[in-house]
Amino acid sequence: MIDAAGLRVMKAIADEGSFTSAANALGFTQPAISQMVRRLEQRTGTVLVERYGRQVRLTEAGQVLARHAVGVLAALDAAEEEITAIAGLRAGRVRLQAFPSSSATLVPRTLAILKARHPDITVTFTEAEPPESLAALRNGDCDVAVAFAYEGGDLGELEEDLSLLVTRRLMDDEVRLVVPGTHPHAGDGAASLADFSGEEWIAGCPRCRGHLLSLADTAGFRPNVAFETEDYVAQLGLVTAGLGVALVPDLILNAAKHDEVATLPLSPASRRQILAVTTPDLQRVPAVAAALDALCEAAGADPKASTAELVGAKA
Amino acid sequence: MIDAAGLRVMKAIADEGSFTSAANALGFTQPAISQMVRRLEQRTGTVLVERYGRQVRLTEAGQVLARHAVGVLAALDAAEEEITAIAGLRAGRVRLQAFPSSSATLVPRTLAILKARHPDITVTFTEAEPPESLAALRNGDCDVAVAFAYEGGDLGELEEDLSLLVTRRLMDDEVRLVVPGTHPHAGDGAASLADFSGEEWIAGCPRCRGHLLSLADTAGFRPNVAFETEDYVAQLGLVTAGLGVALVPDLILNAAKHDEVATLPLSPASRRQILAVTTPDLQRVPAVAAALDALCEAAGADPKASTAELVGAKA
DNA sequence: AGGATTCCATAATCACCGGTTATGATGAGG
DNA sequence: CCTCATCATAACCGGTGATTATGGAATCCT
Numbered sequence: 001m002i003d004a005a006g007l008r009v010m011k012a013i014a015d016e017g018s019f020t021s022a023a024n025a026l027g028f029t030q031p032a033i034s035q036m037v038r039r040l041e042q043r044t045g046t047v048l049v050e051r052y053g054r055q056v057r058l059t060e061a062g063q064v065l066a067r068h069a070v071g072v073l074a075a076l077d078a079a080e081e082e083i084t085a086i087a088g089l090r091a092g093r094v095r096l097q098a099f100p101s102s103s104a105t106l107v108p109r110t111l112a113i114l115k116a117r118h119p120d121i122t123v124t125f126t127e128a129e130p131p132e133s134l135a136a137l138r139n140g141d142c143d144v145a146v147a148f149a150y151e152g153g154d155l156g157e158l159e160e161d162l163s164l165l166v167t168r169r170l171m172d173d174e175v176r177l178v179v180p181g182t183h184p185h186a187g188d189g190a191a192s193l194a195d196f197s198g199e200e201w202i203a204g205c206p207r208c209r210g211h212l213l214s215l216a217d218t219a220g221f222r223p224n225v226a227f228e229t230e231d232y233v234a235q236l237g238l239v240t241a242g243l244g245v246a247l248v249p250d251l252i253l254n255a256a257k258h259d260e261v262a263t264l265p266l267s268p269a270s271r272r273q274i275l276a277v278t279t280p281d282l283q284r285v286p287a288v289a290a291a292l293d294a295l296c297e298a299a300g301a302d303p304k305a306s307t308a309e310l311v312g313a314k315a
Numbered sequence: 316m317i318d319a320a321g322l323r324v325m326k327a328i329a330d331e332g333s334f335t336s337a338a339n340a341l342g343f344t345q346p347a348i349s350q351m352v353r354r355l356e357q358r359t360g361t362v363l364v365e366r367y368g369r370q371v372r373l374t375e376a377g378q379v380l381a382r383h384a385v386g387v388l389a390a391l392d393a394a395e396e397e398i399t400a401i402a403g404l405r406a407g408r409v410r411l412q413a414f415p416s417s418s419a420t421l422v423p424r425t426l427a428i429l430k431a432r433h434p435d436i437t438v439t440f441t442e443a444e445p446p447e448s449l450a451a452l453r454n455g456d457c458d459v460a461v462a463f464a465y466e467g468g469d470l471g472e473l474e475e476d477l478s479l480l481v482t483r484r485l486m487d488d489e490v491r492l493v494v495p496g497t498h499p500h501a502g503d504g505a506a507s508l509a510d511f512s513g514e515e516w517i518a519g520c521p522r523c524r525g526h527l528l529s530l531a532d533t534a535g536f537r538p539n540v541a542f543e544t545e546d547y548v549a550q551l552g553l554v555t556a557g558l559g560v561a562l563v564p565d566l567i568l569n570a571a572k573h574d575e576v577a578t579l580p581l582s583p584a585s586r587r588q589i590l591a592v593t594t595p596d597l598q599r600v601p602a603v604a605a606a607l608d609a610l611c612e613a614a615g616a617d618p619k620a621s622t623a624e625l626v627g628a629k630a
Numbered sequence: 631a632g633g634a635t636t637c638c639a640t641a642a643t644c645a646c647c648g649g650t651t652a653t654g655a656t657g658a659g660g
Numbered sequence: 661c662c663t664c665a666t667c668a669t670a671a672c673c674g675g676t677g678a679t680t681a682t683g684g685a686a687t688c689c690t
Contacts, residue, residue, distance in 0.1 A: 002394055002398075004317075005318070007394075018665095019667060020666060028648095028649075029649080029650065031651085031652095032648070032650080033667095034667060035649090036649095039647085044398050044399075044402070046600070046601075047600050049596070050455070051595075051596055051667070051668095052453065052455070052479060053479055053666095054656070054657050054665070054666045055658095056667080060408050061398050061600075064401070065398070068391075068394035071390050072390045075383055076317055076383075076387060078383065079322075079380060080316055082383075086379070087376070092375060093375050138367065140367070164368055280366075281362050281367070284362045333638090334638060335638080343677095344678080346638085346639080346681095348638095354676080368687075369636070369637045478657090479657080
């Protein structure tokens with residue numbers, strides 16, 4: 001019944017004292033004001049403006065509208081300002097969820113870049129394994145999920161989780177075999193997995209364990225998993241203590257101290273992909289886009305070649 | 316850029332959780348919501364709604380709009396409620412100005428009627444002589460002026476004051492000659508003004524004095540005005556004291572005690588008209604219309620035959 | 631799985647709101 | 661008394677914002 005335009009007109013009349021100057025103040029012509037007032041009057045069924053001679057003044061009802069106009073228009077302006085602030089990266093929020101081992105280097109570097117580039121947006125970070133972070137994304141509790149996928153291995157099961165989502169490849173994370181420094185193969189240039197079929201194995205998170213089993217299966221043996229821990233530092237500790245061998249991604253090896261163990265590249269090599277995941281719509285939110293760019297930059301990836309498909313995803 | 320309709324839609328989506336139910340809640344169809352959101356999005360240049368699968372949820376920017384919508388829509392509703400209250404006589408204001416001698420009976424009775432009929436409207440009353448009250452009306456400081464005009468006499472000078480104004484005849488107020496009870500003519504059935512040319516006269520307000528002079532002039536004499544006072548009670552006191560004779564309207568005689576004087580009808584009779592005056596626009600304001608009706612009723616006039624022209628105004 | 635359902639998007643259409651220019655009526659002022 | 665300033669009105673017209681009809685895709689149920 002009453003809209004913002006009408007209030008704006010009433011306020012202009014109250015401020016300016018005539019239709020003509022109100023029209024000038026609003027950038028309209030005089031007849032626009034004239035019939036706007038008439039429409040408002042027949043809509044509300046009240047007399048809003050008293051025409052006396054060639055001057056006009058507001059009636060009580062008109063003054064009521066003009067008075068309310070101040071508050072309403074201020075609130076509208078405030079809303080508009082907030083929106084443009086979000087659009088201009090002078091405000092906004094990004095909720096980031098990343099898997100634990102990325103928290104060491106990738107995420108801190110990303111947050112630093114974001115903070116330096118857009119100091120006014122607020123970033124929330126939560127650690128979560130890929131299945132949970134993707135669920136949060138789907139659920140609307142998260143804007144960007146940093147996930148990983150083992151090449152060839154569990155891409156299939158992740159695939160359905162990624163439907164309707166967009167991914168950006170951040171980096172390839174090579175998986176290495178970690179053995180005690182005193183191990184007979186410690187000095188080898190590369191490790192063939194079959195040579196370690198008799199070892200005791202230290203497995204990581206469930207999906208990492210799955211990857212180990214998958215690799216071992218193609219190498220023709222079934223690994224003897226003696227320990228399981230999601231904590232990579234603990235894994236390295238166990239290896240250091242000579243209790244077994246483990247598959248550990250480069251990302252961890254670059255961040256954690258591991259002087260007393262040997263890290264051997266696998267032959268054939270095995271990698272996992274580090275991915276940034278979001279939804280098609282969120283991708284267009286400035287703060288989210290900035291976060292994605294920062295992630296790519298922190299990972300050393302080319303931001304432009306980002307929306308590529310997963311390597312190894314079935315064509 | 317942002318209008319009330321858009322905010323209403325965003326709030327409905329936030330409340331209902333889907334376009335379809337938001338459309339139902341607002342009484343629209345689903346495509347209306349769909350393209351309303353799209354318009355808002357391209358107007359603000361931001362993503363307001365995140366479409367994930369077949370569910371939708373608001374982005375941060377969308378939540379900002381939905382949040383502001385609450386306040387804005389509440390303010391709009393409040394304004395609308397105030398307007399309808401004024402239109403429905405459940406609120407409103409009437410500023411009444413009346414000449415002093417009408418304050419005795421006419422105005423109190425009017426206020427009583429108004430109070431009984433519309434207890435929620437606030438009535439302001441100020442005493443003012445017709446020239447000032449009409450000036451206030453023109454100036455926007457008054458809604459209804461109760462004025463008087465002597466028949467044939469000063470209608471002309473009042474006429475230009477009444478241009479652009481509307482008048483309602485409330486009553487005819489007959490003017491009587493007041494003489495001391497001991498006066499030789501005290502028992503006469505009617506008084507011819509010429510018979511009192513030798514008396515000392517007690518004049519009232521400037522315009523009443525003018526009326527006296529005008530009547531005396533047509534009767535062929537120039538009255539000896541010994542006293543002037545705007546206070547009719549004082550006039551009656553002076554007559555009672557035998558200090559002169561006076562012309563006093565019925566309206567005063569009906570209200571003030573005057574036992575010891577004689578009141579004689581003039582021959583030819585002379586009347587003044589009691590008028591309610593307002594502007595054409597204010598006439599259509601419910602509270603003002605109610606006040607006019609109450610005035611007519613208090614004066615015993617037929618409210619329907621009210622907008623008549625002044626008697627004696629030049630056709 | 632696969633089919634039914636449900637939700638959103640799009641296209642085509644159309645009414646009307648809300649602006650414009652042109653013009654007229656009228657009160658105010660020199 | 662004439663002129664100017666102001667509001668009202670008419671005619672026109674584009675864009676907003678609704679509608680119906682239809683399609684596509686995700687979710688749900690069997």
